[in-house]
Amino acid sequence: MENVYIGVDLGGTNLRVGIVDQKGQMLNVKQIPTDAETGYESIIKRMIALIKDVKKAYSAVSIGIGSPGPLNPFDGIVVAPPNLPGWKDVPITSIVQEELNIPTFLVNDADAAALGEALFGAGKKRSSSFYITVSTGIGGGYVQDDRLIQGEHGYSAEIGNMIIKPGGQKHANMNAGSLEALASGTSxxxxxxxxxxxxxxxxxxxxxxxxxxxxAIFIIDEAIDALAIGIANLAHSVDPAVFILGGGVMQAKEMILPLLKEKVNQYVYEGLRGKIEIEPVQLDDKAGIIGAAMHGRRMVEQ
Amino acid sequence: MENVYIGVDLGGTNLRVGIVDQKGQMLNVKQIPTDAETGYESIIKRMIALIKDVKKAYSAVSIGIGSPGPLNPFDGIVVAPPNLPGWKDVPITSIVQEELNIPTFLVNDADAAALGEALFGAGKKRSSSFYITVSTGIGGGYVQDDRLIQGEHGYSAEIGNMIIKPGGQKHANMNAGSLEALASGTSxxxxxxxxxxxxxxxxxxxxxxxxxxxxAIFIIDEAIDALAIGIANLAHSVDPAVFILGGGVMQAKEMILPLLKEKVNQYVYEGLRGKIEIEPVQLDDKAGIIGAAMHGRRMVEQ
Incomplete structure (x- = not known):
C-alpha cells in the first residue's frame, strides 16, 4: 500500500485533518469547529479523535501539524498564538505522538501553505518560491528546491515585520513602518x-x-506600493522563481496584481524587469493541510 | 592524488589564481595586475597563462571564476562590470574551458566570497549564512546548507539595491533610498x-x-541604522544562522559592530533579540578564490 501522510490545519476557527498521498492528493478530509475558548487540552483531545477517525482506512507514516505562530517548530512547541487563547508553550507534537504513536511534527501555518503551494500548486516544478499571505496580518513561507527554509530560529519569512518605511505606522508588536502595518487588511x-x-x-x-x-484608490495604491517594495527587496535577497500570493485581501487580485507587478518592476534592477513572476495561490484552503502533511513526510523520509 | 580545484578572483585591480584542496586550503596562489585598460582579450589570455602556471604540479578537477557583476552565472557570461571597461557579454567560461579543457564555471565575486566564508570561514559548520560586503558598494551572498543560493535569475543577495528608506538618496542605477545609497563607503x-x-x-x-x-558620529550612526534595517529585514526573510560582514568599510568594525548589533536587536521580533549573530569575515581576500574554487567543485561533483 502506498505511503500516506496526515496533515492538520489548526486554525482559530476550524480544525481540519486530511490524508494526503505522495502526489499531493487529499484522500480524506474532515473538519470540526476549533471552539478556541475551550482551551488547549480539549482542542488537542478532539484533534486526536479526528485524526483517528480520518486515518481509519490508512496506514499513515507521519503527522504534520500546521499551527499559527509564534511556535518553535524544532521542539514542537506552540508558544502563544493570539487566536488560540490559553495556549502557552504547549508541547503539541509530543502529546499527539504519544497518543497515536506516529512521528509528529509542527510547522508554522504560513510555512505549511507555502510548502503545499510550492510542491503542488502555483510553485509546482519551480526551483524556488516565496509565498506571501495578505490577510488581517501578513506572513509567508520560503521554499527552495522543494524544501521549506524555516531559518535558524524558525523566523524565516516572517515578512510582516520587515521594515518598509522607517518611522511609519505601527501595528501590534511590530516595527514602525512594517509591511504588515502598511499593506495588510487591517492597515x-x-x-x-x-x-x-x-x-x-x-x-x-x-x-x-x-x-x-x-x-479609496489612494489607500489601496499606498498598500500595494508597500507590498511592491517588500517583494522587490525579497527579489534582491533570494530571487525566487515565483512569488505566490494568497490570503483574504488577495480576493481583490484582479485589482491588485496588475498594479503590483507594475510597481515591482519599478523597484528591481533593470535585468529583472518583466521577469518577476507573481501568481495567485492555486490550492486555496487545501494548501495548509497538504503542506503540513508533506512537511511531516520530509521529516521522516529525508 | 587528492582532487584539487582552481579558483580565480578577477578584480578590477588584481587577477589572482589559486589551487584549493578539499579542506579549503590554498596550496598555491599567484597574482598579477589586471591592467583593466588592456581589455578582455588580453586579460583572459593572461588569466589562462596564470592558471597554467599555477596548476602545473596538480591535476585540477574544475575552474571557478569569481567576477564582478553584472554577469550571468548560468550561461557563464560577464555582462558589463563597471570596473572592467570594454567587457560586454563576454562568454568567459567557454573561452577558458576551450583552452584548458577543464570544466569552468562563473560566479559573482560576492557570491564566491560568501561561499568561501560559509564553508571555511565565519560560517563554518553553520547551517546557513548571509555574507554582506560593505565597500564602495554593497553586495552579498546567501549560503544555505553549504550551497550557494544564486536565485532564479542570479540576483540573489543583490542587497545593495534593497529599499531601506523609500524616496531617500539615490546611488547610480539603484533605487532611491537603497541600502547602498545609505550605508556604503561611497554614501x-x-x-x-x-x-x-x-x-x-x-x-x-x-x-x-x-x-x-x-x-561625523551622526553620519556613521545613520549609515549603521540603514545597515541594521537591512539585516533585520533579511533576518525576517531567511533567518540565517550568521551574518558575515566584510569589505573595506568593515575595517572600522570595532566602531560598527557593537552599535550595529544594538540596532538590529531593536528591529527584530522579541524572540530573535540577542540571537542574531553578526561576525566579521575570517578569510579576508582569500575567501573569493576559495569560494570560486568550491563553487566549481560543487558544479562538477554534485
Missing part, C-alpha cells in the same frame, strides 16, 4: 476609517475603489 | 562632503567620529 481598514470614516473594513475600501472613489 | 563619503565639507572619504569620517566629532 487598509485602519486607513479607510481614518481618511474616510468608513467602518466596513478593507472590503469596503476595495469596493469604493472599484467604484472610482479617489481616496 | 558615507558623500555625506561627509555634504555635511562637513571634507574630501577624505569614508575613512576621514570614521577618523573624525573616533575623535568625537558629533557630525
Amino acid at each position: 487598509i481598514a485602519r486607513e479607510g476609517q481614518a481618511r474616510m470614516g468608513i467602518t466596513g473594513g478593507a472590503e469596503e475600501v476595495f469596493q469604493l475603489a472599484e467604484e472610482g472613489n479617489e481616496e | 558615507i563619503a558623500r555625506e561627509g562632503q555634504a555635511r562637513m565639507g571634507i574630501t577624505g572619504g569614508a575613512e576621514e569620517v570614521f577618523q573624525l567620529a573616533e575623535e568625537g566629532n558629533e557630525e
Whole structure:
C-alpha cells in the first residue's frame, strides 16, 4: 500500500485533518469547529479523535501539524498564538505522538501553505518560491528546491515585520513602518476609517475603489506600493522563481496584481524587469493541510 | 592524488589564481595586475597563462571564476562590470574551458566570497549564512546548507539595491533610498562632503567620529541604522544562522559592530533579540578564490 501522510490545519476557527498521498492528493478530509475558548487540552483531545477517525482506512507514516505562530517548530512547541487563547508553550507534537504513536511534527501555518503551494500548486516544478499571505496580518513561507527554509530560529519569512518605511505606522508588536502595518487588511481598514470614516473594513475600501472613489484608490495604491517594495527587496535577497500570493485581501487580485507587478518592476534592477513572476495561490484552503502533511513526510523520509 | 580545484578572483585591480584542496586550503596562489585598460582579450589570455602556471604540479578537477557583476552565472557570461571597461557579454567560461579543457564555471565575486566564508570561514559548520560586503558598494551572498543560493535569475543577495528608506538618496542605477545609497563607503563619503565639507572619504569620517566629532558620529550612526534595517529585514526573510560582514568599510568594525548589533536587536521580533549573530569575515581576500574554487567543485561533483 502506498505511503500516506496526515496533515492538520489548526486554525482559530476550524480544525481540519486530511490524508494526503505522495502526489499531493487529499484522500480524506474532515473538519470540526476549533471552539478556541475551550482551551488547549480539549482542542488537542478532539484533534486526536479526528485524526483517528480520518486515518481509519490508512496506514499513515507521519503527522504534520500546521499551527499559527509564534511556535518553535524544532521542539514542537506552540508558544502563544493570539487566536488560540490559553495556549502557552504547549508541547503539541509530543502529546499527539504519544497518543497515536506516529512521528509528529509542527510547522508554522504560513510555512505549511507555502510548502503545499510550492510542491503542488502555483510553485509546482519551480526551483524556488516565496509565498506571501495578505490577510488581517501578513506572513509567508520560503521554499527552495522543494524544501521549506524555516531559518535558524524558525523566523524565516516572517515578512510582516520587515521594515518598509522607517518611522511609519505601527501595528501590534511590530516595527514602525512594517509591511504588515502598511499593506495588510487591517492597515487598509485602519486607513479607510481614518481618511474616510468608513467602518466596513478593507472590503469596503476595495469596493469604493472599484467604484472610482479617489481616496479609496489612494489607500489601496499606498498598500500595494508597500507590498511592491517588500517583494522587490525579497527579489534582491533570494530571487525566487515565483512569488505566490494568497490570503483574504488577495480576493481583490484582479485589482491588485496588475498594479503590483507594475510597481515591482519599478523597484528591481533593470535585468529583472518583466521577469518577476507573481501568481495567485492555486490550492486555496487545501494548501495548509497538504503542506503540513508533506512537511511531516520530509521529516521522516529525508 | 587528492582532487584539487582552481579558483580565480578577477578584480578590477588584481587577477589572482589559486589551487584549493578539499579542506579549503590554498596550496598555491599567484597574482598579477589586471591592467583593466588592456581589455578582455588580453586579460583572459593572461588569466589562462596564470592558471597554467599555477596548476602545473596538480591535476585540477574544475575552474571557478569569481567576477564582478553584472554577469550571468548560468550561461557563464560577464555582462558589463563597471570596473572592467570594454567587457560586454563576454562568454568567459567557454573561452577558458576551450583552452584548458577543464570544466569552468562563473560566479559573482560576492557570491564566491560568501561561499568561501560559509564553508571555511565565519560560517563554518553553520547551517546557513548571509555574507554582506560593505565597500564602495554593497553586495552579498546567501549560503544555505553549504550551497550557494544564486536565485532564479542570479540576483540573489543583490542587497545593495534593497529599499531601506523609500524616496531617500539615490546611488547610480539603484533605487532611491537603497541600502547602498545609505550605508556604503561611497554614501558615507558623500555625506561627509555634504555635511562637513571634507574630501577624505569614508575613512576621514570614521577618523573624525573616533575623535568625537558629533557630525561625523551622526553620519556613521545613520549609515549603521540603514545597515541594521537591512539585516533585520533579511533576518525576517531567511533567518540565517550568521551574518558575515566584510569589505573595506568593515575595517572600522570595532566602531560598527557593537552599535550595529544594538540596532538590529531593536528591529527584530522579541524572540530573535540577542540571537542574531553578526561576525566579521575570517578569510579576508582569500575567501573569493576559495569560494570560486568550491563553487566549481560543487558544479562538477554534485
